Amino acid sequence: MSDPFKRxxxxxxPAPAAGSITARARGAHRxxxxxxxxPEQREAVETxxxxxxxxxxxxxxxxxxxxxxxxxxxxxxxxxxxxxxxVTFTNKAAREMKTRIxxxxxxxxxxxxxxxxxHSIGAKILRRHAELVNLKPDFTILDxxxxxxxxxQLIAAENIDEKRWPARLLANQIDSWKNRGLSPDQVSxxxxxxxxxxxxxxxxxxYQARLKTLNAAxxxxxxxxxxxxxxxxPEVLRQYQTRFKYILxxxxxxxxxxxxLWLRLLAQRTSGTAAADLVLRDAALRAAPQDEAREEPASxxxxxxxxxxxxxxxxxxxxxxxxxxxxxxxCCVGDDDQSIYGWRGAEVDNILRFDHDFPGAKVIRxxxxxxxxxxxxxxxxxxxAHNEGRLGKxxxxxxxxxxxxxxxxxxxxEEEARAVGEEIEQLQRQGHRLDEIAILVxxxxxxxxxxxxxxxxxxxxxxxxxxxxxxxxxIRDAMAYLxxxxxxxxxxxxxxxxxxxxxxxxxxxxxxxxxxARARGVPLIEAARAMGTSEAVKPKPRAALRDLVAAFxxxxxxxxxxxxxxxxEIVLDESGYTEMWQKDRSADxxxxxxxLKELVRSMEEFENLQGFxxxxxxxxxxxxxxxxxxxxxxxLHAAKGLEFDTVFLPGWEEGLxxxxxxxxxxxxxxxxxxxxLAHVGITxxxxxxxxxFVSNRRIHGSWTSSLPSRFLDELPEQHVExxxxxGGFGGYGNAYGSRFDTTAAFGSSYTTPGWRRAQKSRGGFExxxxxxxxxxxxxxxxxxxxxxxxxxxxxxTNGAFKPAAARPAPSFAASSASGTPPRxxxxxxxxxxxxxxxxxxxxxSRGDRxxxxxxxxxxxxxxxxxxxxxxxxxxxxxxxxxxFLNKA
DNA sequence: CAGCGTTCCATTTTT
DNA sequence: TGGAACGCTG
Numbered sequence: 080m081s082d083p084f085k086r087x088x089x090x091x092x093p094a095p096a097a098g099s100i101t102a103r104a105r106g107a108h109r110x111x112x113x114x115x116x117x118p119e120q121r122e123a124v125e126t127x128x129x130x131x132x133x134x135x136x137x138x139x140x141x142x143x144x145x146x147x148x149x150x151x152x153x154x155x156x157x158x159x160x161x162x163x164x165x166v167t168f169t170n171k172a173a174r175e176m177k178t179r180i181x182x183x184x185x186x187x188x189x190x191x192x193x194x195x196x197x198h199s200i201g202a203k204i205l206r207r208h209a210e211l212v213n214l215k216p217d218f219t220i221l222d223x224x225x226x227x228x229x230x231x232q233l234i235a236a237e238n239i240d241e242k243r244w245p246a247r248l249l250a251n252q253i254d255s256w257k258n259r260g261l262s263p264d265q266v267s268x269x270x271x272x273x274x275x276x277x278x279x280x281x282x283x284x285x286y287q288a289r290l291k292t293l294n295a296a297x298x299x300x301x302x303x304x305x306x307x308x309x310x311x312x313p314e315v316l317r318q319y320q321t322r323f324k325y326i327l328x329x330x331x332x333x334x335x336x337x338x339x340l341w342l343r344l345l346a347q348r349t350s351g352t353a354a355a356d357l358v359l360r361d362a363a364l365r366a367a368p369q370d371e372a373r374e375e376p377a378s379x380x381x382x383x384x385x386x387x388x389x390x391x392x393x394x395x396x397x398x399x400x401x402x403x404x405x406x407x408x409x410c411c412v413g414d415d416d417q418s419i420y421g422w423r424g425a426e427v428d429n430i431l432r433f434d435h436d437f438p439g440a441k442v443i444r445x446x447x448x449x450x451x452x453x454x455x456x457x458x459x460x461x462x463x464a465h466n467e468g469r470l471g472k473x474x475x476x477x478x479x480x481x482x483x484x485x486x487x488x489x490x491x492x493e494e495e496a497r498a499v500g501e502e503i504e505q506l507q508r509q510g511h512r513l514d515e516i517a518i519l520v521x522x523x524x525x526x527x528x529x530x531x532x533x534x535x536x537x538x539x540x541x542x543x544x545x546x547x548x549x550x551x552x553x554i555r556d557a558m559a560y561l562x563x564x565x566x567x568x569x570x571x572x573x574x575x576x577x578x579x580x581x582x583x584x585x586x587x588x589x590x591x592x593x594x595x596a597r598a599r600g601v602p603l604i605e606a607a608r609a610m611g612t613s614e615a616v617k618p619k620p621r622a623a624l625r626d627l628v629a630a631f632x633x634x635x636x637x638x639x640x641x642x643x644x645x646x647x648e649i650v651l652d653e654s655g656y657t658e659m660w661q662k663d664r665s666a667d668x669x670x671x672x673x674x675l676k677e678l679v680r681s682m683e684e685f686e687n688l689q690g691f692x693x694x695x696x697x698x699x700x701x702x703x704x705x706x707x708x709x710x711x712x713x714x715l716h717a718a719k720g721l722e723f724d725t726v727f728l729p730g731w732e733e734g735l736x737x738x739x740x741x742x743x744x745x746x747x748x749x750x751x752x753x754x755x756l757a758h759v760g761i762t763x764x765x766x767x768x769x770x771x772f773v774s775n776r777r778i779h780g781s782w783t784s785s786l787p788s789r790f791l792d793e794l795p796e797q798h799v800e801x802x803x804x805x806g807g808f809g810g811y812g813n814a815y816g817s818r819f820d821t822t823a824a825f826g827s828s829y830t831t832p833g834w835r836r837a838q839k840s841r842g843g844f845e846x847x848x849x850x851x852x853x854x855x856x857x858x859x860x861x862x863x864x865x866x867x868x869x870x871x872x873x874x875x876t877n878g879a880f881k882p883a884a885a886r887p888a889p890s891f892a893a894s895s896a897s898g899t900p901p902r903x904x905x906x907x908x909x910x911x912x913x914x915x916x917x918x919x920x921x922x923x924s925r926g927d928r929x930x931x932x933x934x935x936x937x938x939x940x941x942x943x944x945x946x947x948x949x950x951x952x953x954x955x956x957x958x959x960x961x962x963f964l965n966k967a
Numbered sequence: 968c969a970g971c972g973t974t975c976c977a978t979t980t981t982t
Numbered sequence: 983t984g985g986a987a988c989g990c991t992g
Contacts, residue, residue, distance in 0.1 A: 168981065196981085197982080198982045199982085202982095242988095297982095301982080422980090521979075522977095524978090544980085547981095586968095696982085698982090714979060714980090738978055740978060741979085778983095779976085779977060779983065779984090781983080
């Protein structure tokens with residue numbers, strides 16, 4: 080291979096086709112693993128050179144493509160296992176890939192050291208070069224608890240009222256900065272001001288400094304610090320660029336800006352070129368909220384370490400990035416229609432702009448679905464087609480038509496749960512396995528009602544999600560002990576266990592330790608050592624401190640002689656931690672002891688303590704299989720990637736399935752993400768999808784009547800069966816009656832097909848079947864009702880709302896013509912106005928007085944793109960989209 | 968430092 | 983409505 084550095088200066092050749100042709104010719108004859116792939120899959124596997132984006136719809140064999148591709152690379156001898164970088168988001172996905180590659184190529188999996196999550200690979204790289212980013216190779220990976228505790232201290236140290244500015248909030252803010260690849264110096268002043276009246280950025284910087292002295296990194300750092308390492312040490316970057324001959328990325332639609340930058344750096348053929356920095360500028364521009372980019376172009380746009388030899392690029396240049404040299408062989412697999420993690424920093428833009436970011440990229444669509452029936456796919460496809468920001472795919476079923484998607488309704492959530500329970504029992508009687516049935520909810524509070532009902536019925540169920548094994552208090556405590564044995568300077572671990580079990584070392588004692596430690600510049604445990612012999616300390620705490628320090632000295636001495644799992648047992652026993660739980664009489668104490676045992680047992684699999692600690696921080700996950708057959712209950716988010724024969728989708732109501740908060744905070748983008756969530760839900764089903772909505776739901780204790788989800792309107796008639804629930808509890812007529820009244824009172828006539836179907840289902844009026852055909856995917860505006868504002872008297876289109884510009888006029892004519900009450904002029908949904916990440920800058924800035932139709936007068940507290948945080952005079956602080964505001 | 972009352976809040980969550 | 987988290991009191 081020629082010198083990669085040199086090559087990057089050559090003009091970008093198109094991705095060489097020759098390679099794949101040869102591969103195909105060879106593969107056709109001698110590769111059994113290629114058998115059974117459909118043509119698109121095969122193309123995705125065999126297109127090895129350059130950048131490839133595989134748009135893999137739900138159930139189209141995404142993992143198979145990824146794993147086969149790796150097998151293909153290996154079997155052609157294109158690269159060794161250690162030269163393939165393969166990243167996933169979850170450990171589960173990584174594990175599955177390992178297993179499946181193992182099944183194909185055998186032993187070589189063990190030699191795939193670079194197959195893992197973004198974070199675990201980031202950690203691996205970082206440990207190798209820790210000293211270059213001011214860490215030691217054995218740095219600690221902090222969990223969220225530690226992070227919050229640390230931030231609390233910093234906030235207190237700054238004399239900021241933690242009530243008003245909770246550490247949690249700051250943690251989220253810092254996290255979101257890290258997600259966007261911003262280090263403290265890159266956070267623009269305007270945005271840095273969002274926390275505690277302008278001290279957010281300083282706190283972030285202080286936090287980072289503190290992490291260094293603690294020799295610790297949080298999850299975000301595993302990526303961000305790696306990026307910094309790569310930028311500041313091109314020779315290190317080059318080493319990895321050379322090593323990784325092929326890069327594969329799973330779930331590309333979920334990547335955030337930091338992950339994108341990380342990938343970009345590695346996918347360059349060489350570092351240090353102007354082109355590479357241009358890319359970074361581009362990404363930084365995308366990452367920085369527009370308003371701040373305007374305020375402070377320099378800080379928002381410039382790369383972190385400006386290279387003096389490079390000419391400064393104007394902002395104008397970075398908008399249209401110069402093409403890069405040929406990218407490495409990078410293959411990203413994803414599905415924009417399944418991007419449901421925007422709220423935690425995922426940038427759909429990454430996938431939407433792939434061919435822009437990687438010029439000459441080949442885009443391959445996988446649209447043959449092997450999972451679901453034609454009815455299910457028809458419904459899902461039609462629904463998702465209402466989204467605008469998508470690359471567009473049409474899933475085709477390779478199976479039979481199957482049954483239509485069933486839509487049913489219930490009076491309230493209790494009855495909904497009852498109906499689902501009955502249906503499941505019936506399925507069970509028909510011989511369906513409970514393992515093949517799932518209930519997918521939008522929000523976890525919905526689960527409770529199902530659990531209650533299933534307990535009553537004696538129907539086995541399993542809640543997926545919830546607190547992870549390593550998030551449990553007892554595991555974290557035990558881990559803190561082990562961390563401290565491993566790393567005396569781990570102050571956060573020390574704080575966690577200094578008084579667990581109770582040693583009479585309360586807040587006061589800890590405060591003294593802190594003071595001393597700070598004064599002397601030593602870790603807490605050293606301060607404890609000093610105070611343990613100091614006359615100034617009262618005898619009782621003095622003895623406690625002495626014992627504690629002595630214990631840790633002892634354990635540390637044993638570290639090299641004892642197997643680490645035995646050591647762990649000794650630590651837990653001698654510290655009194657095990658005893659603490661043995662004495663505890665609460666119901667879950669036994670379970671906690673069990674978990675501790677499990678923890679110790681699982682240590683056997685690791686070579687040393689260090690390796691184990693790394694594992695728990697990054698890898699250990701929740702699904703320790705319960706073996707009995709049970710119905711699964713989980714959130715729609717948790718269901719991504721899973722499939723079941725039968726899927727129940729309860730709670731399709733306005734405000735819950737398009738979740739109100741998503742609409743309020745992210746407007747149109749939020750709505751589209753909610754729709755993707757609905758789409759993910761339906762496509763989990765192989766044979767049966769059963770959607771339901773209720774008229775009344777208890778929210779925060781009080782009953783609220785609800786409207787059917789707009790997504791119901793977006794389901795195509797031919798694939799849907801509206802079924803009247805059996806049982807007759809509660810009186811449906813009543814339900815509809817009252818809801819109809821409510822609707823009328825709002826003045827927004829509810830005449831959409833979904834609604835009318837519902838009417839029909841209880842023997843209401845008949846409607847013209849043509850109605851349904853009016854629901855076309857290309858008519859999104861017409862389907863969107865204004866959610867918030869229309870409820871206010873006289874709400875709707877008014878001065879506060881911008882018109883729905885540049886959208887095709889919705890075809891209302893037909894529905895009016897067919898005798899339905901005339902609908903009002905199209906009302907813009909809040910989202911219409913909302914920014915995508917590349918949207919226009921907000922016209923508002925901090926401090927502006929504003930007026931909001933619903934919340935009244937207020938003042939702008941913070942600006943984040945088009946999302947504003949407003950302190951309303953009456954309604955309190957809210958996040959709103961700027962287009963909902965007028966200047967006051 | 969434990970226990971109790973009060974207050975506040977209430978999508979989605981991986982690593 | 984229900985829980986978690988906090989602050990006050992004994």
